[in-house]
Amino acid sequence: DAKTTQPPSMDCAEGRAANLPCNHSTISGNEYVYWYRQIHSQGPQYIIHGLKNNETNEMASLIITEDRKSSTLILPHATLRDTAVYYCIVRGQGAQKLVFGQGTRLTINP
Amino acid sequence: ETGVTQTPRHLVMGMTNKKSLKCEQHLGHNAMYWYKQSAKKPLELMFVYNFKEQTENNSVPSRFSPECPNSSHLFLHLHTLQPEDSALYLCASSQATSGGSYGYTFGSGTRLTVV
Numbered sequence: 306d307a308k309t310t311q312p313p314s315m316d317c318a319e320g321r322a323a324n325l326p327c328n329h330s331t332i333s334g335n336e337y338v339y340w341y342r343q344i345h346s347q348g349p350q351y352i353i354h355g356l357k358n359n360e361t362n363e364m365a366s367l368i369i370t371e372d373r374k375s376s377t378l379i380l381p382h383a384t385l386r387d388t389a390v391y392y393c394i395v396r397g398q399g400a401q402k403l404v405f406g407q408g409t410r411l412t413i414n415p
Numbered sequence: 416e417t418g419v420t421q422t423p424r425h426l427v428m429g430m431t432n433k434k435s436l437k438c439e440q441h442l443g444h445n446a447m448y449w450y451k452q453s454a455k456k457p458l459e460l461m462f463v464y465n466f467k468e469q470t471e472n473n474s475v476p477s478r479f480s481p482e483c484p485n486s487s488h489l490f491l492h493l494h495t496l497q498p499e500d501s502a503l504y505l506c507a508s509s510q511a512t513s514g515g516s517y518g519y520t521f522g523s524g525t526r527l528t529v530v
Contacts (some may be wrong), residue, residue: 341519348419348505348521349458401446401511402471403519405458 309393314410323380325409327393330374335398338369340378342389343408349392352378383413418442421506421522428496429530436491436525438506444520446511447489449481452503452524464489465511496529503527 310328317323329338337356341349353360353367355376360367366379380387392408419440428434438447449461463471464483478500480492489506506522 346503346526347523348507349519350521351518401465401509402460402463403448403507404460407457 309395309406311391311393311406311409313407314412316412316414317380317383319385319413319415320382323383323387323411323413325378325380325391325393325411326375327378328375329393329395332373332395333397336395337398338367338376339394339396339403340365340367341392341394341403341405342387343392344386344389349405352391385413385415387411388413419506419508419520419522421504421525423525424523425526425528427528427530428493430496430498432496433492433494435493436504436506436527438489438491438522440487440506440508440520442508442520444508444510445486446509447483447486448507448509448519449489449491450505450507450521452505453499454502458505462491493527496527498529501527501529 337354339354340352342352343349352364353362355367355369357369357373367376369376390408390410392405422437426434445466447464450458451461452458460473461475462481467483467486478495482490503524503526505524507519509519
């Protein structure tokens with residue numbers, strides 16, 4: 306699976322949009338981009354995933370560049386409860402394992 | 416009860432003790448996983464079970480012994496652990512069939528302290 310690069314930490318004001326970037330320049334055509342988050346001392350929680358089209362659900366939006374070499378997770382109106390470590394993971398179709406990197410520690414400030 | 420349930424939430428054990436961690440899922444999944452998360456380190460995949468059969472062991476020391484009696488239950492038996500084994504142990508489940516995406520559901524974890 307392709308490697309991802311994320312900033313180690315970010316801050317965002319409560320109520321503003323949080324935009325978390327992820328680089329995956331070696332991604333191949335059948336690899337999906339997944340986002341999970343881990344609130345302190347809990348298990349990771351699935352947020353969203355996509356292949357090449359932008360995706361939106363009740364939690365977030367995922368914007369994937371046309372060349373698929375990077376993506377951005379958008380939390381449209383961040384709250385204090387969104388403070389967590391966010392993981393961007395690239396995984397091939399049919400690949401079962403989920404391999405985590407260091408992620409981005411997002412802190413939402415009041 | 417829904418989701419993935421792990422017990423106990425916290426465990427303190429001596430290096431000569433034997434204990435077990437339990438994981439149960441009510442999602443109808445047929446794959447289960449153990450992960451280890453040490454302080455300030457990424458999650459490390461330890462074991463993978465598909466349809467009750469172990470399909471992956473990522474060079475985990477034998478003092479960790481997994482057991483999967485059925486697709487809904489997963490155990491991690493612990494014996495003669497070392498202090499560096501102190502960590503958050505996470506269980507997850509998913510569908511094992513290929514094609515499309517595998518959504519993982521994680522439990523809340525067991526915080527293990529070895530003294």
